[in-house]
Amino acid sequence: MPFPDRHAAGRRLADELQRFAAHDPIVLALPRGGVPVAYEVAKRLQAPLDVLIVRKLGTPTHPEIAMGALASGGATVLNHEVLQLFHVSEEALRAETARAAEELARRAALYRGDRPAPDVRGRTVLLVDDGLATGATMQVAVEAVRQYGPARVVVGAPIGAREACELLGRKADEVVCAETPAAFRAVGLWYRNFEQTTDREVVELLAAARREHSLHRPPSRQAG
Secondary structure, three states, X not given: OOEOOHHHHHHHHHHXXXXXXXXXXXXXXXXXXXXXXHHHHHXXXXXOEEEOOEEEEEOOOOOOOEEEEEEOOOOEEEOHHHHHHOOOOHHHHHHHHHHHHHHHHHHHHHHHOOOOOOOOOOXXXXXXXXXXXXXXXXXXXXXXXXXOOOOEEEXXXXXXXXXXXXXXXXXXXXXEEEEOOOOOOOHHHHEOXXXXXXXXXXXXHHHHHHHHHHHHOOOOOOOO
């Protein structure tokens, strides 16, 4: 049966990820659709929530084909087979990377403001999206976050194609898909309400998550 909406799907996924609550997790959502899902996961696990923004690098002649991707923080993943196949020059690659970096910076400023990116070193990172169709974007997210030294990277989604979950299983330490139907077709078919998540919703949910997490943090010890 379809999920009513992303929040309901997040609560279902949280059931599956509850076992990571004792492993000092941090939840990183792939905006925008992954944020409502991740919000429910972070709330249940009493974990901090932030975003990991990923932008595709389209080839100059076929923008829909990814020659790589850029993630927030500057991590870059390139598909060298595509670069060679489409004879992409270093100049074209630099130009596309600059455009993607500009959009990443815009979104990071919008979603995070002047707050620094979270430190994931030694942490269990739960990368969350609203669904996994091909797994390509999440694959980039996994490879990007690896560069910052987490102890463990876990991919989570309420719904996913079996092939995508298997692919990501070779990249992440663990993949948790609440549902993996045989006849997957598309993520949106598994939600009754699959309206686009807005930038405003993302900002509001991240702010709400920060407030809620601060209530659960133990008070810092006073010196002396």
